[in-house]
Amino acid sequence: MTSGTSSSPPHLDTVLGKAVALLRAFHVDDTALSLAELVRRTGLPKATAHRVAGDLVEHRLLDRTRHGYRLSGGLFELGMRAAPERSLLELAMPFLQDLYERTHETVHLGVQDGVEVVYVAKIGGHRQARSPSRTGGRMPMHCTAIGKVLLAYASDDVRTAVLGSELERRTPHTVVAPGLLRRQLTRVLETGVAFEREESTPGLLCVAAPVLDPDGRTAVAAISITGPVGRFRPESHQTAVRAAATSLASTLGRRGRTARQP
Template sequence: MGGTEDAELETVLGKAVAILRAFGSDDRLLPLAELVRRTGLSKGTAHRVAADLVRHRLLEKTPHGYRLSGGLFELGMRAATERTLLEVAMPFLQDLYERTHETVHLGTREGTEVVYVAKIGGHRQAPSPSRTGGRMPMHCTAIGKALLAHAAPEIRTAVLTGPLHRRTPHTVVAPGLLEQQLDRVLETGLAYEREESTPGLLCVAAPVLDPGSGAILAAVSVTGPVGRFRPESHATAVRAAATALGSTLARRPGGVSAPPS
């Protein structure tokens, strides 16, 4: 670990946060040994801090290890920005699902990643790596491209000059081509993904903008499988939902802040 991370692990809070953040979006359960490996804490320290987190309902202990507990969900739902966004967005997302009967996402940007705030899918939804509260790289998702196109120049530069991980054979990893796609998003108000995050998955997304300032607040997308789903046929519905959501958020007292750079 680096100097800053080492210093943070010297505090009780730093140790607790390290254990909580050791859980990835796909992790349901982690044994103590894995928490020790991922955090760099000693076994005794990890065991003691985990026990404290269990007492505070932030972790749950099982015979096979630890899992995140409901106390974290309660705290997360008190986060003002995300809660306001979700409360206002849900009727628009539900309407969009009823129009398309395909998987609908709402996402925001954190750093250079997409954070999925909501996901609505029916019985026939296509297998997707996204999940509420999960993260994905921006460069390989439609919702991420919609967010990235409207992000501050330094965020766009960081992504374009950083490593563009190839998740599938279709992932765009050429910075020049990705930049062209981002410019196209600014022109059309739509972003597309064609099997770039997951084989067999197509997606269309639109940015949720503050109509006054033009600031990016979130993005909305519709996803479906190759063979049945034609993203272009849902472009109008996605763009309309994103525009209506942006206007509604702008009228709400206090509004929703744009993600930090």
């Protein structure tokens, strides 16, 4: 995670490729997929998909249910052992906790992967705002507060890649003009916070702040608070998010450094 601009489609000419293609066929909100659906999504021959899926079940990466296949608990377990995300998550949790307790609004922790945001944690109460984000889910960078923060501190490659490509319109408020977005990013670097006002989802507002590397140049993650239009005033929470983010950053700095890939 964190780097890599291209998400190449897995080679389907190797067992492993087919296997991960099957696993990746599941989206965040799928619960169970039928064999036929898997065939449709992966493009694998039916017989092959059947065999490989069967193997995956044997290896406890998939579960077989009445309604089809689903990602198994074993996979959840493995995923939680992923070093970078997990240690970040464990260290961040208390700070997110504080933030939630102070505001009682939905709190997110996100990292950059390629040109998208991946949410590592999301905590909220019973009456939390109906946001489309989910832990382990992805969102574009240009229309979320966390995304804008990460984009502002991202490498030039990524930033130009995003600003160069078309900015998908998600709502009437989505910023689709590269110029405007670029100006917002500059402002993020100056103020240390980013805002989002119904740009990804109607009715949702958001503030985010970066968790910076010890060197202060790049962001390893970002924290945000989300709330509904009406009662929620993003501006009044910016110091809280910023404080949480910098505290987390210094904790990360103190603790063993999270090794980066070369």
